[in-house]
Amino acid sequence: MNQNIRMALVGNPNAGKTTLFNTLTGARQHVGNYPGITVDYKEGDFTHKNQGNIQEDNQRITLTDLPGTYSLTAYSVEEVVTREYLVNAKPQVVINIVDASNLERNLYLSTQFLELGCPLIIALNMVDVAKDRGIEIKVEKLAELLGVPVAPIIARSGQGASALIDQAIMLAEKPWQPRDISYGEDLDAAIMELITIISENNFLTHTYPARFTAIKYLEHDDQILQKGQEDDSATAARLEEKVTQVSDHLLKTMDAYPEAIIADHRYGFIKSILRQGVQTHTFDTDRLYTSDKIDKVLTNRLLGPAIMLLVLFGLYQFTFTASELPVAWLESLFGLIGDQAKSLLPDGPVKSMIVSGVINGMGGVLGFVPLIMFMFLGIAVLEDSGYLARVAFMMDRIFRIFGLHGSSVMPFIVSGGIAGGCAVPGVMATRTLRSPKERMATLLTVPFMNCGAKVPVIALLIGAFFSDHKAIYMFLFTMLSWMVALLAAKLLRTTVLRGPATPFVMELPPYRFPTLRGLAIHTWERTWQYIKKAGTVILGISILLWAMMTYPGLPAAKMAGFEQQRRAAISPFASEIVSESQSEKEEVSESARTLRRQLAAINDQESEQALRSSIAGRIGIALEPVSRLAGFDWRTNIALVGGLAAKEVIISTLGTAYSMGKVEADASDSLGQRLTRDPNWNKVVAVSALIFIMFYAPCFVTVVCIAREAGHWGWALFSISFNTTFAFLLAAAVYQIGRLLG
Amino acid sequence: MTFKTLHQKCACLADKVKNCVRQPYCPKQIAPLSDSCRSGRIKICKVTGDRKLCARMASLGVYPGEEVELICPENGSQCLLKLQGATLSLDSNTTKNILVTKA
Numbered sequence: 001m002n003q004n005i006r007m008a009l010v011g012n013p014n015a016g017k018t019t020l021f022n023t024l025t026g027a028r029q030h031v032g033n034y035p036g037i038t039v040d041y042k043e044g045d046f047t048h049k050n051q052g053n054i055q056e057d058n059q060r061i062t063l064t065d066l067p068g069t070y071s072l073t074a075y076s077v078e079e080v081v082t083r084e085y086l087v088n089a090k091p092q093v094v095i096n097i098v099d100a101s102n103l104e105r106n107l108y109l110s111t112q113f114l115e116l117g118c119p120l121i122i123a124l125n126m127v128d129v130a131k132d133r134g135i136e137i138k139v140e141k142l143a144e145l146l147g148v149p150v151a152p153i154i155a156r157s158g159q160g161a162s163a164l165i166d167q168a169i170m171l172a173e174k175p176w177q178p179r180d181i182s183y184g185e186d187l188d189a190a191i192m193e194l195i196t197i198i199s200e201n202n203f204l205t206h207t208y209p210a211r212f213t214a215i216k217y218l219e220h221d222d223q224i225l226q227k228g229q230e231d232d233s234a235t236a237a238r239l240e241e242k243v244t245q246v247s248d249h250l251l252k253t254m255d256a257y258p259e260a261i262i263a264d265h266r267y268g269f270i271k272s273i274l275r276q277g278v279q280t281h282t283f284d285t286d287r288l289y290t291s292d293k294i295d296k297v298l299t300n301r302l303l304g305p306a307i308m309l310l311v312l313f314g315l316y317q318f319t320f321t322a323s324e325l326p327v328a329w330l331e332s333l334f335g336l337i338g339d340q341a342k343s344l345l346p347d348g349p350v351k352s353m354i355v356s357g358v359i360n361g362m363g364g365v366l367g368f369v370p371l372i373m374f375m376f377l378g379i380a381v382l383e384d385s386g387y388l389a390r391v392a393f394m395m396d397r398i399f400r401i402f403g404l405h406g407s408s409v410m411p412f413i414v415s416g417g418i419a420g421g422c423a424v425p426g427v428m429a430t431r432t433l434r435s436p437k438e439r440m441a442t443l444l445t446v447p448f449m450n451c452g453a454k455v456p457v458i459a460l461l462i463g464a465f466f467s468d469h470k471a472i473y474m475f476l477f478t479m480l481s482w483m484v485a486l487l488a489a490k491l492l493r494t495t496v497l498r499g500p501a502t503p504f505v506m507e508l509p510p511y512r513f514p515t516l517r518g519l520a521i522h523t524w525e526r527t528w529q530y531i532k533k534a535g536t537v538i539l540g541i542s543i544l545l546w547a548m549m550t551y552p553g554l555p556a557a558k559m560a561g562f563e564q565q566r567r568a569a570i571s572p573f574a575s576e577i578v579s580e581s582q583s584e585k586e587e588v589s590e591s592a593r594t595l596r597r598q599l600a601a602i603n604d605q606e607s608e609q610a611l612r613s614s615i616a617g618r619i620g621i622a623l624e625p626v627s628r629l630a631g632f633d634w635r636t637n638i639a640l641v642g643g644l645a646a647k648e649v650i651i652s653t654l655g656t657a658y659s660m661g662k663v664e665a666d667a668s669d670s671l672g673q674r675l676t677r678d679p680n681w682n683k684v685v686a687v688s689a690l691i692f693i694m695f696y697a698p699c700f701v702t703v704v705c706i707a708r709e710a711g712h713w714g715w716a717l718f719s720i721s722f723n724t725t726f727a728f729l730l731a732a733a734v735y736q737i738g739r740l741l742g
Numbered sequence: 743m744t745f746k747t748l749h750q751k752c753a754c755l756a757d758k759v760k761n762c763v764r765q766p767y768c769p770k771q772i773a774p775l776s777d778s779c780r781s782g783r784i785k786i787c788k789v790t791g792d793r794k795l796c797a798r799m800a801s802l803g804v805y806p807g808e809e810v811e812l813i814c815p816e817n818g819s820q821c822l823l824k825l826q827g828a829t830l831s832l833d834s835n836t837t838k839n840i841l842v843t844k845a
Binding site for chain 2: 075105219397406510
């Protein structure tokens with residue numbers, strides 16, 4: 001086998017780089033029909049059977065997929081990542097993927113690779129789409145005029161990929177050779193002067209070709225200017241002075257900056273090539289394609305938002321309808337596993353931990369897997385078809401008012417914008433946002449949405465205290481979550497995250513039919529991430545919560561006291577009545593029923609005392625002086641503290657804390673009735689609790705995700721403290737005002 | 743009320759409705775893209791404003807002399823342009839710096 005060859009894949013966004021990367025390396029990188037999917041580079045290895053040679057030979061290749069860019073000037077992170085990789089890693093071959101149906105714009109980037117001098121091969125992708133659009137490209141002629149090999153391919157099917165690599169291997173030994181493009185008399189003269197200064201002082205020549213540096217100085221490339229200052233400030237000052245003179249002269253004489261003239265000449269160079277018979281159009285070039293016609297309807301100012309609401313509602317309906325049965329199956333499965341564990345394991349703390357901590361805790365999270373999976377499938381369809389980019393386009397108008405970006409809409413929806421999502425994938429979805437401040441504002445406010453775990457709690461409290469107008473209250477609380485999230489975003493964007501709005505300049509991908517393989521990969525990858533992350537963390541938290549609510553347990557003297565009470569309760573009854581009351585039969589005699597009630601009351605008292613003396617109970621009691629301001633007693637505090645781990649825990653903890661024993665989320669009536677009877681609960685407390693639960697600190701998994709996505713634990717801690725303070729102030733205000741109004 | 747008065751009132755109401763719904767007439771002159779109110783072909787005359795914006799637009803294919811199709815005119819925030827086979831979404835901060843005329 002020959003020595004390993006390093007190749008890099010470059011090109012415009014959505015040109016098909018990641019698709020070709022996956023085809024060649026067999027990787028499963030995420031390819032979305034949404035710009036900006038690749039913001040970092042990824043590497044993959046593969047062995048290529050070289051068929052160009054008479055003697056067959058296997059060639060090992062390391063391929064790097066670089067972010068999509070429109071130019072090599074540092075306007076965005078992607079451009080910096082791509083350029084720095086090329087000049088520092090110096091790959092032996094650069095494969096430039098060019099969209100054949102959009103040749104002129106794509107070749108703009110190619111001209112800059114020619115100027116950089118890297119060994120270049122052009123992969124002319126989507127030749128099938130170009131053909132359908134009546135665009136005919138003479139490949140040999142294009143290769144001859146550009147002076148680089150050109151290989152037609154269809155990245156989606158892999159057609160032509162092998163021939164492309166055959167040709168690329170032949171370039172591997174070629175040295176880096178920059179090419180000159182003329183920028184007109186004025187600029188060419190200025191470039192020559194700059195090159196002289198650069199060459200005399202060996203200014204950045206170890207990284208960039210002299211002409212490339214000169215052009216980047218004329219283009220006022222911030223990153224190169226800064227590098228120049230750091231490398232040799234005296235030469236940098238000379239170059240900057242010269243460039244200022246040229247810029248002033250061009251502004252006076254041509255009313256244009258050098259970069260505009262450079263761009264004009266680059267397009268002139270491309271046009272001169274294409275007009276030499278390289279590209280011919282069979283159809284009228286002005287014609288609108290199906291994709292444009294669909295856009296005229298789907299982005300219409302009146303029809304567009306209406307269709308968008310319908311599509312999003314459809315996604316919500318699909319997710320909940322399709323996942324209903326699998327969720328029920330999983331619930332039964334975990335119930336069955338729990339019953340088996342109960343009957344097989346001997347009584348004791350291990351059994352209690354496995355049943356209450358592991359099975360119930362894991363079951364609560366894994367039971368959501370089908371719902372999460374169908375939601376991701378729906379989102380993958382929207383994303384791969386290209387509709388998601390249009391949703392961002394339409395929502396930008398509203399989100400901009402609150403200092404957010406059009407691309408913030410999907411994280412909001414995924415997090416529970418249409419009640420029932422999950423903040424974990426929502427937080428991860430913020431990756432599509434470019435501006436760090438807009439991304440941070442989105443990241444910190446998406447947990448305000450009503451996720452699937454909050455919905456049962458909201459339903460329980462509304463059902464218990466506002467049973468006459470359930471639907472209206474549910475709708476109002478959903479609207480409230482949106483309002484609060486957007487207002488909180490506005491607050492953040494005008495205080496700690498102040499900064500200008502990012503221009504929403506985005507290339508909308510054409511509508512495409514999503515492939516089954518692509519949908520399956522995307523759905524499974526994201527679902528697996530959820531299972532892996534949520535599953536492992538929740539397992540730990542469940543065990544921890546179980547321990548906190550179980551230990552240190554009741555002192556022996558108190559336990560003996562309860563045992564004595566039980567014996568005293570049993571003593572007046574005959575042994576037959578006692579054994580009847582302990583049987584599992586539902587229909588029992590009146591005496592047995594009375595004994596059951598008495599024993600249950602003692603057990604409830606014992607559980608309450610045990611809970612009070614547990615670590616969680618002590619925390620709840622310690623928090624009571626403050627939480628009373630919002631109307632919460634110590635038992636509610638335990639549930640709320642439990643909710644910090646996972647919101648799913650709130651209902652079951654409330655049940656335990658109110659000595660209800662095991663309470664299922666669905667069987668909310670009994671807990672609801674208990675709460676309505678409790679002197680500590682009333683309508684005002686219910687509203688206050690609802691507000692606090694909706695807006696306080698995100699669950700632990702979300703916090704971990706925020707820390708990971710923000711790259712700093714400080715933001716995660718900020719999210720916990722900001723949300724909790726905000727929620728508490730709001731809840732306390734509601735409670736106090738409500739109490740005053742009676 | 744005479745038939746004539748009724749007719750006049752109805753016509754007046756119809757005009758008011760039409761004025762609310764229909765888009766104003768765009769004269770054939772150089773104006774910012776943000777003022778373009780009808781779909782159709784337009785020609786880019788100049789890209790003004792920040793030099794970074796000019797260069798960024800050029801790299802996206804929006805440069806003087808280029809003819810593009812306005813698919814969705816701006817309605818407060820964004821507009822959609824079709825150029826050389828690609829669809830670009832531009833916000834108002836960008837479109838007010840792009841001077842265009844009818845092609």
